[in-house]
Amino acid sequence: MFEIERDPIVHLTNERLRRLGIKAVLFDLDDTLIYTSDMYIKHMDEYSNDLARQLNIDSEIVFELLDKFNGEEYLKNGANPDNWTTVIRKVGEELSCLDLAASLRFHIDAVYTDEPAVIPGARQVLSGLKNGNILLGEVTWGKMGWTVRKNCQTGLENFMDVIVPANIYKPKNGEDWLKGMNLLGVTPEECLICGDSFRGDILPALSLGARAIFITGEDNRNETRQEITTMESVAGFWDAVLKLK
Numbered sequence: 001m002f003e004i005e006r007d008p009i010v011h012l013t014n015e016r017l018r019r020l021g022i023k024a025v026l027f028d029l030d031d032t033l034i035y036t037s038d039m040y041i042k043h044m045d046e047y048s049n050d051l052a053r054q055l056n057i058d059s060e061i062v063f064e065l066l067d068k069f070n071g072e073e074y075l076k077n078g079a080n081p082d083n084w085t086t087v088i089r090k091v092g093e094e095l096s097c098l099d100l101a102a103s104l105r106f107h108i109d110a111v112y113t114d115e116p117a118v119i120p121g122a123r124q125v126l127s128g129l130k131n132g133n134i135l136l137g138e139v140t141w142g143k144m145g146w147t148v149r150k151n152c153q154t155g156l157e158n159f160m161d162v163i164v165p166a167n168i169y170k171p172k173n174g175e176d177w178l179k180g181m182n183l184l185g186v187t188p189e190e191c192l193i194c195g196d197s198f199r200g201d202i203l204p205a206l207s208l209g210a211r212a213i214f215i216t217g218e219d220n221r222n223e224t225r226q227e228i229t230t231m232e233s234v235a236g237f238w239d240a241v242l243k244l245k
């Protein structure tokens, strides 16, 4: 902590934010501060491998069914762990193995009990900002219980002045971000938003009049526009802030 406070790049970044009039930085959680997609894929893979081995079929077949049915349920009900009951039943029906498919559910349930991995650099960024007296918020999409657990397990809650779980029955939007700003007592102009979803994080930020840094990762590079500040991961935060206009 002591070293972070004295790190010149952290000091410079906080100064830069202050000069831009930014009092608060709001983050998305999933795939911004913690690895979430990877966690889903890992446990869906384990489920697929186990079921495929017992049915003596290719695990890709199972994975594709899981993915397809999960996508269908998500469109109907939003992000809801209960969706897996239907998803697994449909996989069981499709492969004529209802009981076996249901008995392997524990692989999927592990998504909701495993400790998520914090993305390298996230804790340093949050702690550097906190030491610069910048307000910190998180606006994340998911059920309250799961959001609380992910924050507790990773210790990220200790950095946050406010955590807002977005309405899961709609895509994350400006209303959710505005709720975070209101709770922190800041205007959009006084905020910087960082997230990996162009539609859910970056477009709402810009339409509200906040600044934004888009986390492009490996997959999202094509989505961005030239005028938008980007970073590949949260570890690039300090450099990205220096590019903000």
Ligand SMILES: [Mg+2]
Residues within 6 Å of the ligand: 028, 029, 030, 031, 032, 195, 196, 197
């Ligand atoms: Mg995300």
